[in-house]
Structure formats: C-alpha cells, structure tokens
Amino acid sequence: MLKISKYVLYDILRNKVMLFYSVFLLILSLSLFQMEENSGKAILSLMNIILIVVPLISMIFSTIHWYNSYEFIELMLTQPVSRKKVILSEYIGISSSLITAFLVGVGISICIFHFDSTGIAMLLIGCLLTLAFTSIAFLASVKSKDKSRGIGAALLLWFYFALIYDGLILLVLFTFSDYPLEKIILFLSSFNPVDLGRIFIMLQLDISALMGYTGAVYKDFFGSSIGLFFTLGIMLLWIVTPLFLAVRSFGRKDL
C-alpha cells in the first residue's frame, strides 16, 4: 500500500501546489504574529483564517487531484491491486502531504510565538480538519463521475460547513431564544467539524469567560477530559465515516 502512496506523493510533490500552500500559511501566520502586539489576539485571527482555508484547500485539492489521477487509478486496477488498497493509498498520499504542508506553514510560527496548549490545540484541529475534509472530498469525487460535478459538490459542501451551517445555527438561536438552548447547540455543533474545531480552540483561550452563560456551559463540558475525548471522537467519526462510504462506493463502481 505504501508503495502506491509513494507514487501518489511523488506526483503531488512535483506540481508544487503544496509548496505554495505551505509558504502561504507561513507568511500569513508570521505576519499575523508580527502585526499584533498580543499573541493571543493574533492566534484568534489565525484561527478564523485557518478554519476557512484548511477545509477549502483540502477539499478542492483532493477533488482535483482525484480526477487528475484517474488514469493512474485505472492503470493500478488492471494490475493485481485491490480497489480498497488503491483508494486508501491515494488518501494517505494526499492527506499526508496536506498535513505536512499545514504543519510546516503554521507550526513554525506557532512554535516561535505561541507554543502553549492553545497553539498545540490549533495544530491538532488543523490536522484533524484536513483529514476530515479530505475524506469528505473523496466521497464527493467517488460519487460523481463527472469532474465539474465533483468539484461543484466539493465547493457546495465547503460552503455548507464554513458558512451556511453557522447561519442555520443562528437562525435556530434567534427563533428559540426564549428557551435554554446551550445543550442543544452543543449537540448541534458536533454535526459540523469546523464548528467543533472552533469551539475546541476557543476554550483553550481565556476569552470563553466573555461568552456568558453559554461559554460557561461550554467550558464546563469541553474543558473537561470528557469534552476532549468527545471532540476527538466526533472528529474521528468525521474522518472515518465519509472515507468508509467512499471506499465502499468505489468498490462497487464501474470504470
């Protein structure tokens, strides 16, 4: 399996997109830390950008790469290699390169300027989000044979997770503002890995005190070790479930 991943990685390294991604994140994070006096503020801005950029790049890059390596996949399948092996090697190759680029880009400046639990939480969430959105992208591209449809589906899913879902949550909050919603919102946030990541990082910062009663409920839950395992568990589900569905549907597909 790793043998095939090696060829996938080789292919990704050659087109230099990963290099640009990494350099972009590095410049972004360095300049944010340089601009802000207080590194806590900087890390908050960095978080907001990362929560948008990481899912977007992971999804778009994975989808496009999948369609571009279709010939490679077809060639592999005429050889004695199982379909599961092919798709998992693709996944390992793509996600490991995305994670490396992210860790180099953001990790360096966090290690220099803000190396504490918040910084580490952010790196962790960044990696988990990369894995989750890569597997969502795989599901989208396996399901749609047409390239433009696959990329469109990936973009729409990103819109949903990054923007629309928050809008829906706000709508619920405003409509039912007379009722105690803290626990429900806590529950709803696990349906969106981006939100889950945001809450997880925020609670590592001290600003949760500013968020009133909801913040206190969150802090109580996510601050505990149960909360940590809950977050990691849900994130893992977001990684494994789409990937599992993608592997299954790829196994039944006609090429």
Next chain:
Amino acid sequence: MIHVEHLNKRFKKLQALCNINVQFQKGQAISLIGPNGSGKTTLIKSILGLVKPDTGTILFNGVSIAADVSYRNNIGYMPQIGRYPENMKIGQVFDMIKSIRKADQKGLDEELYYKFKLDTLSDKNMRSLSGGTRQKVSAALAFLFNADVLILDEPTAGLDSLASEVLKEKILQEKAKGKLILLTTHILSDLEDVTTHIMYLQDGSMQFFKSLSELQQDTGEERLSKAIAYLMKNELKKKEVAYLKIAN
C-alpha cells in the same frame, strides 16, 4: 481457465451483456468479434474486474474473481485506449508497474520493450506521446510479465504496419507456448492466422462460440473475414425481413 457463467450487465437503459456463458481454455486464441457497442470491451473489463457484473460469476482457474485480486497476476492486459499518468516518463511507468507486480528481473519478458525501441524513448513524457507509441507502451506492458492469459483489446489499431507485424509475431510466439489469448478486433484479416476460436457478440448476447474450422465448414468460406461477413449479412437480412414484416 476462464469460466463465465450467466453474466449480465446493464448500463442504465443499455443491456451491455446478456446472459453470457462461455469457457476459455489454455492454448486457445479467441477473437471477440461483433459490431461497435456489442459488449466486447465490457466483457473484457468484467473479466478484469473493472466492470462489476449485475448478476453472474466469472471463475479464474476455478476461483471467483470477486474474492481475490491476485488472479490479475496471471493476466497481461492491453487496453483499447491506453491511459497513463500524464506527467510520468515512459521509464517511470515501467518501473512503477514492475515494482507493484513485485517482478524479479529474470521472469520479465522485455522483447517488445526493446523491439519497439521504447528504451530509447524512456525519458519521454507520457503526455507528449503519439497514439501509436502509447499503443506500443500498452503492448509492451501487457507482455512484460509473461502472464498466462493475455487480453488484448484492439491490439493492432493505431500501430504502423511494421509494429503491428512485430506484435502479431509476438502473439503467435506466445500462443505457441500454450497461453490463453483473448483479443478483440475489427480488422479481421489482421489476426486471421492467430485465431483458433471465434466468439461473436451482438447487442450484448453471444451468437456463437466456435473454432475456426467449424466456422469455415458452416459458412463454406475459407477466409475468416469472408465467413464473418457472410454471417453478418445473414443477420442483417433476418432483420430486414423483420422490418419488412412490420412495415407491411
């Protein structure tokens, strides 16, 4: 060696394969013949596991191909349109396939690789190759591992006469070794001297599977192309009669 049982495959509205039952044995060289869209490539892809049949089973040496992919170690496949990673070089493609099939240098059959002079092109990008050179790469890859079964989809299409002569010679040579060769073609005269059996497909169902001598007896024609043309004409006549009946 390959045993196809009750194979059915439907692509949305099109019945691509309809209850195919056939057995291919070692030493046979089977020509799959039929009009465009009659299901030849779909049958080949089903045997390779690229197309998943709706119902029916394919057994390779008695083992169902759905169970395990290792049977593909015994197959050399030359696709109709060879599609390769665009940004790899010829040499890299060969190295990659070799390393994936875990072949040791001894068991390799690099005759075609050298006869097609691919060694001199090994630094060329796959993207820049002409259709013919691509076909040469496909052919060389199919024969590289000395596989017991060779599946060749339109092997001579796109090759110049010199290269296609080389390929034909190679096919004959492999046939003499007792391998099973399964090929599709439209240019019948091309592979007349290779073929031992004919499988004729039409609209996804098998019309007949006969040895060449049987076919010659049945049609009274000596040459394969004439025999097939005779059959196709008869088929058309039958259809025309049916149309005429409907018209009147």
